[in-house]
Amino acid sequence: MQRRQGRVNAGLLLLLYQISQVGLQNIPSVTLGVLALNILLFLNPVRPLSEVCISVNEVLYRKNWQRLLLSPVHHADDWHLYYNMVSMLWKGIMLEKKLKSIWFAYIIAVFSVLIGVVYVVLEFMLVKILDDPLYEMHCAVGFSGVLFALKVLNNHYNPGRVSSILGLQISSKYACWVELVAIHLISPG
Numbered sequence: 001m002q003r004r005q006g007r008v009n010a011g012l013l014l015l016l017y018q019i020s021q022v023g024l025q026n027i028p029s030v031t032l033g034v035l036a037l038n039i040l041l042f043l044n045p046v047r048p049l050s051e052v053c054i055s056v057n058e059v060l061y062r063k064n065w066q067r068l069l070l071s072p073v074h075h076a077d078d079w080h081l082y083y084n085m086v087s088m089l090w091k092g093i094m095l096e097k098k099l100k101s102i103w104f105a106y107i108i109a110v111f112s113v114l115i116g117v118v119y120v121v122l123e124f125m126l127v128k129i130l131d132d133p134l135y136e137m138h139c140a141v142g143f144s145g146v147l148f149a150l151k152v153l154n155n156h157y158n159p160g161r162v163s164s165i166l167g168l169q170i171s172s173k174y175a176c177w178v179e180l181v182a183i184h185l186i187s188p189g
Contacts, residue, residue: 011078012042015085022089030105031092035085038143041073042081049074053139054116056123061136068116074141084143087179091150098157107153108146115145151179 019027019035027035046052052070059067075081096104119140126135155161155172163175170178 009078011080011082012039015039015078015082018086018089022093026093027089028092028096028101028104030101030108031089031096033105034088034092034108038073038075038081038085038088042075042078045074046070049076049141050139053141054119055139056120056127056136058139059116059120060124068113071116071141072112072143072146075143076141080142084147087147088143088150091147091154094158095150095154107150111146111149112143115149119145148179151175 024032047070052067052074054067054071058064075084092104095107099107123135123138127133155175158172161172162169163172163179164170168178
């Protein structure tokens with residue numbers, strides 16, 4: 001789980017283009033801060049991905065709790081960063097305006113840690129149910145879980161909306177599930 005270095009980051013360039021098209025002045029402060037933090041840590045990671053990813057082994061058995069804070073803001077590659085941050089851009093613009101910045105920042109912080117806890121619990125359950133110790137070693141990074149939770153929250157605050165996913169018009173109450181499948185197909189793992 002190591003990022004390839006020394007290449008053009010097309011995903012990062014496309015993300016910066018998307019941000020410029022929206023305009024910095026049109027992005028609420030917490031959303032902009034989350035984007036900036038994720039981009040900064042992509043360009044200058046705190047540690048290698050293998051040392052920030054969350055797994056049952058690292059979090060539960062080795063009690064490496066800092067990974068719960070570090071894993072959501074690290075990304076496997078530039079396309080992983082691009083998909084997550086474009087999604088954050090649109091969800092953040094909609095939700096931060098509705099919820100106000102302080103409440104939105106609190107939600108992002110809680111979701112960031114809670115999603116990691118849920119991931120570890122689910123992987124632990126898979127170990128026990130399937131009797132397969134390999135699930136203890138599965139390691140994850142990225143903001144996708146937080147984005148999924150934000151999508152559900154957005155659907156709650158904006159019911160009856162229609163979302164366009166890969167050109168298909170989908171009811172927003174199902175869009176989070178379709179988006180999850182689409183992201184997995186576009187960027188597996």
